[in-house]
Amino acid sequence: FTQYLGYILGPGVAAVMAENWVIATASALVILALVWITIVGLQVGKWVHMVGGILMLTIFAMIIALPWLHVANGLLAEFQPLSTTAPVATLLSLNLLGKMGFGAFGGFEYVAIHAGECRDPVKSVTRATAIAAPIIVLMFILGTASVLAIVPNDQIDLIAPIPQLLAIGFGPLGAVAAIVPFTLGSMLAIRFAQASVNFAGSTRLPMVAGWDSLLPAWFTRLSEQHKTPVNSIFFVGAATLLLSTLGLIGVGKQEAFQLLWNSAGIFYALTYLAMFAVPLFGLKRANVRPPWWVKLCAVSGLLMTxxxxxxxxxxxxxxxxxxxxxxxxxxxIVLTNLIGVALYASRQHRVPRG
Incomplete structure (x- = not known):
């Protein structure tokens, strides 16, 4: 969030926004806001998510149009959004492929996490996923093309590439550049909405673990007023604040971001590995036989993950x-999963067989 504020407030403030104490303070304030919204529940959260979604579609439309505006104003000789080039086979390119193939297109299950708080979840979630999937693909492809057309490859900001693109792209466009602060502010709101979705989904997981006796029943306690897992929310908020603060120790902001982002992504991806393994290896004793196309999709997803x-x-x-x-x-990753194995093993000893 401080990186976004740096682009909004200008170069004079950007250096201050990069200070670790500023980042830690901003993180604490954001996490407190997320905790409150999640406790209140979807009666507030749905509006945060909805506004964030509308702003995201609006900003991406501007991003996609930006190179064409540069061409029209003579700032860009040409723009070929769908041009292709064979990538160099390096660890970096494979790393980026994994991030695009998994990181960019994961997350639909977050909608299902909130199914209990939705009306007609089967119909709503299915329809929303079918509509969103092709739109997301187009947004990523055309948005990436815009970034590559305007920002030099070696100068792309990996923390906040979109605000960087908006600041650089609209800067030379005269009167149009006046919308830059608005668009950057909108991006900040979008990131907050995305964080709210992710945070709310994550807070349900300790509650479910508590239901299965993998964690103490304390995690399952619901707010009397809002019926949300308040203790689980506080726990995830505290853990998030702790990890985000520890990630800043002894490193710069880019490295701290990468540490947190990659660690969280691996935790997330491990659950996807289990999901993709189910139709391939996990139904041998069941009467259900997944069709061939489900297995094919599972193989693709498993390999990419x-x-x-x-x-x-x-x-x-x-x-x-x-x-x-x-x-x-x-x-x-290893330490956390060992703790998880220990919790599961302790439950196996506590629960009588038969």
């Missing part, structure tokens, strides 16, 4: 030590 997990321990930006970067992520 394995690529993402295996290469996300490596940074895509210059860092102080690639080895230290990989060890931090690997250590966190």
């Amino acid at each position: 394995v690529l993402y997990v295996s290469l996300s321990v490596l940074p895509i930006i210059p860092v102080g030590s690639r080895t230290a970067f990989a060890m931090k992520i690997t250590g966190l």
